[in-house]
Amino acid sequence: MPQYLRFIPLGGLGDIGRNMALFEYGHNILIVDAGVMFPENDMLGIDLVIPNFEYLRDKKxxxxxxxxxxxxxxxxxxxxxxxxEIEAPIYSTRLVNALIDHKLKEKLGRRHKVALHDVTPGEDFRLGPFHIHTVxxxxxxxxxxxxAIDTPVxxxxxxxxxxxxxxxxxxxxPNLSRLAALAAEGVLALFADSTGAERTGFTPSEKTLEPAFDQIMRAAPGRVIIASFASQLYRLQLIIDIAHRYGRKVAIAGRSMEQNFETARRLGYLHVPKGAYVRLPTALKMPPEQVTLLITGSQGQPEAALARMAANRHREIALSPQDTVIISASPIPGNEEVVGRMINQLVDRGVEVIYPPIAHVHVSGHASQEEMKLLLSLVHPRFFVPVHGEPRHLHLHARLAESMGIPRERIIRLRDGDVLELGPERAAVVEHVPGDYVFVDGSGVGDVGPQVLRERDVLARDGFVAAIIPLRKDTRELASAPQVITRGVIYKDQSDATLTEAEAVLLDAVQRSKKNRNALKSAAIDALSRYFYKNTRRNPLIEPVIVEIDTSGQ
Ligand SMILES: [Zn+2]
Ligand SMILES: [Zn+2]
Known part of the structure; x- marks a missing residue:
């Protein structure tokens, strides 16, 4: 019998997103979560980032x-x-399974064969050597x-x-008494959410948003348009209740939000009073003071409803100065600039814009420091591993645990792909497996690597230069003068002079170079990079194209 449990995070330790963890005992693996990360600003053309499944490939x-x-x-x-890639049953609650089922039908087809097992929160079940208590x-x-996962160790x-x-x-x-009861029997290790580790105090309840929303809905002269996440079901419930209080009908713009709304309502997770909800086309014909619109795009995503409305390119909804727009979210780190620009656009359209911190219209879904301490003291684990966060969050969460008297050697900082071996007396990182990003680009998975991203980045910032070098096949001499073509490098009114000069530089470089392909290419790249940097302060992507011309028949 193996003496150790292996814990392997494949994502989520170092970034917010892409959460996935493996618990391995002998030849048994339990997977907890399998999430995506939305691409950062410098990942051009990437739709999604997913964990690397390499480690699982020979252990299906x-x-x-x-x-x-x-x-x-x-x-x-x-x-x-x-x-x-793998075949395995999924265990989650009815709501989560319904949301997952939608996703699987979209990507794998309506008749996908994945087994989805409903679990009631609080229920126990067994998978191989793992006994799982849900809390x-x-x-x-x-x-x-x-x-709470019981393992042989x-x-x-x-x-x-x-x-x-x-x-x-x-x-x-939260069922804290059950958590305490499970913890009282002894906990080898705690893996806990670190997202809010920078905030002191307690995260306020969702309920504390009620006064601000109440006041806005009561006083707004026209429509109230609220941008939030499609998955913030608690927020949707709060908004539906308050809108109903003031005789406003709620309508939804945005497919993802509508789908979540319908699923949650069908399963009884959203309580929508009779007549409180109308379809968007109906809402757009109603008197504005009787309407509340729920939309997506709180992060300034260019293709989501709010950004399109701000730029006046939404097909159905045009903003009017009577409208009040509430952004019920905080920008995710990295999105501040885009969101700020969108707010400016909205203000320029003359609408009233309300966003945190000017009104209490958003609270985090993640624990602040005092709640993290509560969990640590309730669970009282032998080993502590901060998860779900960027390095600074994981670091602060580790510090917090130390401040509560957990000895430093029992607090373990991991990176994605680390393999942690856990036994009753020991916790050690014993190896490292692939834990890097896998990019999803269009329909391709993993075929875009860092090299492609670097090229896209250069193209976007500095443009593209093609150097066309016509070479006689027989003599390896120039067949005619080389040509330079640029995109996104120089302004049109400077372009003629610059191009003529660049072509002269290229001609000179080609004439001095040896006439094999590699020498010609690097001579062209060297000369043109130097020329464009000197004259435009840019480093465009330079692509030499050697065209061999067969003159023997002439
Ligand atoms: Zn999360
Ligand atoms: Zn979450």
Whole structure:
């Protein structure tokens, strides 16, 4: 019998997103979550980033099941890609399974064969040598769970994404007594959400948003248009309730939000009073003061509803100065600039824009420091591993644990791909497996590497130069003068003079160079990079094209 449990994070330790962890005992693997990360600004043309599944490829029949902690994309979005490679049953709540089923039908076809097992939060089940207890915790979406996993070497607890919200809209709340009871029997290791580690104090309840929304909906002279995440089901519930209070009908613009809304309503996770909801075309014909619109695009995503409305290129909705726009979200780090620009556009259109911190219209779904301490002191683990965060979040969470008296040698900082061996007395990183990004670009998975991204980056910033070198096949001499073509490098009114000069530089370089292909190419690249840098301060992507001309027949 193996003495150790292996914990392998394949994503989520170093970035927010792409969360996926493996628990391995002997030839048994339990997967917790399989999420996506949305690309950063410098990942041009990339649609999604998913974890690297390389480690699992020769262990497909070790996988006993996939447990999903809650219904957010950064925990579920990579499932369609993972399930093309391995076959395994999914265990999650009814709501999460319904959201996943949509996704699988879209990507794998309506008749996909993936087994989705519904679990009620609080229920236990067994997968191979793992006995899993689910514990209801709170987050920004209903049915978020922590997992207590019993293994042959001891019990470990994974927090999932959490905050401690005693009054989530729609009722319920964290089951702290169950967590405490499970913890009292001894916990070998705790893996806990670090996202909010920079915030002191407690994260306020979702309920605390009510006064601000109430006041805005009561006083707004026209439509109230609210941008939020499609997956913030608690927020949607709050908005529906308050809109109903003031006789406003709620309508939804945006397919992802409409789909989540319909699914949650059908399963009873959203309570929509009779007549409180109308379709968008109906809402657009109603008196504006009777309408609330829910839309996507709180992060300034250029193709989402809000950015299109701000730029006046939304097909159905045109903004009017009577409208009040609420951005019910904080910009995710990296998006601040885009969101700021969008707010400026909205202000220029004359609409009233309300966003944090000018009004209390958003709270985080993640624990702040005092809630993290609460979890640590309830669970009292032997080893502590901060997860779900950028390096600074993981670092601060580790510090916090240390400040509570957990000895430094029992706090373990991991990176994606680290293999942590856990035994009753020992925790050590023993090897490293691939934990890097896999890019999804259009329909291709993994065929775009860092080299392609670097080229796209250069193209976008500095443009493109083609150097065409016509060479006689027989004599290896120039058949005619070389030509330079540029895109995105020089302004049109300077272009004639610059191009003539560049072509002269190229001609000179080619004449001095040896006449084999490699020598010609590097001579052209050297000369033109130097020329364009000197004259435009840019480093365009330079592509020499040697055209061999067969003159023997002439
Ligand atoms: Zn989440
Ligand atoms: Zn998350």
């Amino acid at each position: 029949d070790w996988v006993r099941g996939i447990v999903i902690s809650h219904g957010h994309e950064d925990h579920t979005g990579a499932l369609p890609f993972l399930l093309q 209801p915790l709170t987050h920004s979406i209903p049915d978020s769970m922590a997992l 001891g019990r470990v607890i994974h927090s999932g994404d959490f905050k401690i919200d005693y009054t989530p809209p729609g009722g319920g709340g």
